[in-house]
Amino acid sequence: MLIAVYLAAIVAANLTVAYFGPYFSILNSFLFIGLDITSRDALHERWEGRHLWLKMALLILAGSVLSWLLNRSAGRIALASFVAFAASGSADTLVYHLLRHQSKLRRVNGSNVVSAAVDSIVFSSVAFGTLMPDVVAGQFLAKVAGGYVWALLLSRLLWGREQVQER
Known part of the structure; x- marks a missing residue:
């Protein structure tokens, strides 16, 4: 189920940015990418x-291929x-691992901050062919913020209260 949610969110984010343009990516970042970077931690x-790196690479590739298949442009x-x-x-996986002795919410949100910074800079540069500081800052x-909200929601749905507060 979490894989399907991840893929649906990434495809929706990609296709709406392709249709509406760079500034729409800021709204997508809150709604969809915050969900993706947080669900990536749950996965x-x-x-x-159990082949973590291979599974993550295939998941990321699948989201991009699905986006392209649904809209070649x-x-x-x-x-x-x-x-x-x-x-x-x-970056997310490395930071999440380094924070392994912290509470689950600290691990998730700490890794999300680093992931959000890297993702915002790289995505904007490749997608739009230039570094757009206002878009990068808005996305970040x-x-x-979206990752934090999704972490709180997922903590209730997937992890349970006791695991969220563990050390």
């Missing part, structure tokens, strides 16, 4: 030690999404 926990956005998620996913803030 990290489930897949750790979204090719540049799909490519940007793949490159940005590969880079930010690597929206991803961090």
Whole structure:
């Protein structure tokens, strides 16, 4: 189920940015990318030690390929999404691991901040062919805020209260 939600969110984000343009990516960052970077951490926990890197790479690739198949003119956005998620996913996984002795919400939100920064810079540069500081800043803030909101929601739905507050 979490995989389907992740893929649906990434495809929706890619296709709406392709249709509406760069500034729409800020709204997408809150709604969809915040969900993706947070659900990636939940999948990290489930897949750790069981081909984590391969599964994450295939998941990221699947989102980009689905976006491109549904709208061939979204090719540049799909490519940007793949490159940005590969880079930010690597950063996210590293930070999440380094924070492994922290509470679950600290791990998720700490890794989300780093992931959001990497993703915002890489996506904007590849998707729009230039670094757009206002779009990057808007995306970053929206991803961090969206990731926090999604972490709170997912903590209730998936992790349970006791696991969220663990040390």
